[in-house]
Amino acid sequence: MRKITMFGLVAFAAAALVAEDRVAIKFELPAPHSSGTPKEVKGENLEPDPGPGKLRPPIMVPPGYDKKLTTENTKVTTSEEAVTGDNEYVVDGDKTPDATSMLQLPGGLQWVQLDLGAEHELTAVCVWHDQGDERVYRDVIVRVSNDEKFVEGVVTIFNNDHNDSAKLGKGKDKEYRERNDGRPMSAMVDGKPTKARYVRCYSAGSSSEPVNNYIEIEVFGK
Numbered sequence: 001m002r003k004i005t006m007f008g009l010v011a012f013a014a015a016a017l018v019a020e021d022r023v024a025i026k027f028e029l030p031a032p033h034s035s036g037t038p039k040e041v042k043g044e045n046l047e048p049d050p051g052p053g054k055l056r057p058p059i060m061v062p063p064g065y066d067k068k069l070t071t072e073n074t075k076v077t078t079s080e081e082a083v084t085g086d087n088e089y090v091v092d093g094d095k096t097p098d099a100t101s102m103l104q105l106p107g108g109l110q111w112v113q114l115d116l117g118a119e120h121e122l123t124a125v126c127v128w129h130d131q132g133d134e135r136v137y138r139d140v141i142v143r144v145s146n147d148e149k150f151v152e153g154v155v156t157i158f159n160n161d162h163n164d165s166a167k168l169g170k171g172k173d174k175e176y177r178e179r180n181d182g183r184p185m186s187a188m189v190d191g192k193p194t195k196a197r198y199v200r201c202y203s204a205g206s207s208s209e210p211v212n213n214y215i216e217i218e219v220f221g222k
Contacts, residue, residue: 024218025057025066025124025184030095032131032180041136041207045162046172057187061123065193065222069122076113080106081151083211087112094214095182097131101123109139109166113200114217119146122191122221125157126200128182130213136175139166139204142185144196155194158185166202178206182216193221 019185076087090112096102102114123145129137138163145154155220159171176183187194198218203212 002098004164017051021062022058022060023063023066025220027126027181027184028095029182030097030128030180041134041177043136043175045160045175047176049177055181056184057185059188060122061188061193061220065121065123066220068217069116069120069221070114070217074134075117077113077115078103078105079109079111089132090114090217093216095180097128097215099211101215102130103214105214107205107212109202109204110212111200111202112214112217113198114219115148116197116199116219119195120219120221121196122187122196122199122219123193123219124184124187124203126182126184126216126218126220127207128215128217129178129203129206130215131178132179133208134177134179135206135208136177137184138174138175138201139160139202139205140173140183141166141168141171143168143200144187144194144198145200146197148198150198150200153196155189155196157187157189157194158183166204168202187219187221 046204070091072092074091078120083104089101125142142158143154143156147153158173160175161171164170
């Protein structure tokens with residue numbers, strides 16, 4: 001039998017206590033919506049579908065770090081001028097998947113950037129693109145920084161660009177089907193919140209069309 005030292009018992013108890021001292025971030029979800037038969041998308045980098053009605057695992061954070069930091073007054077900028085919609089749509093709280101709440105950017109690699117107004121300790125970001133036909137968006141990358149130009153102090157919290165087509169480094173995250181629960185992404189690094197003021201979300205079209213649709217982006221932290 002493997003011998004457990006007193007140090008091991010203390011470390012185990014401490015780890016269990018930390019695990020219990022966490023709360024799940026609660027995302028307000030829109031109703032599921034379908035605009036037609038889901039398109040069949042295959043690929044080695046595509047994560048398994050959780051199944052109808054099944055949500056992705058919750059993001060657990062320390063108490064007090066589960067507050068939504070984005071509001072309708074959050075400043076939003078984009079890489080190019082929108083094809084349709086307004087920048088404010090991505091922070092207005094309306095997650096209805098139609099043209100009345102959707103910001104559409106041109107094709108190719110584009111980004112949407114949020115300015116939280118000051119440095120915050122970030123724990124999660126959730127992005128809703130367009131759940132209509134369970135399409136898959138390409139080169140989904142989310143980065144945070146205190147540098148508005150994203151030159152220095154950049155931390156990547158999500159990257160599913162497995163072949164580095166966006167030239168921001170190869171990502172290890174999986175591509176995913178768009179659903180009503182969006183895509184929650186942890187901003188915790190080594191179990192600790194990431195300090196940043198700006199959040200930039202990239203994409204490069206989807207399996208359904210070349211343009212880039214954004215319905216809502218929410219940022220959580222303290």
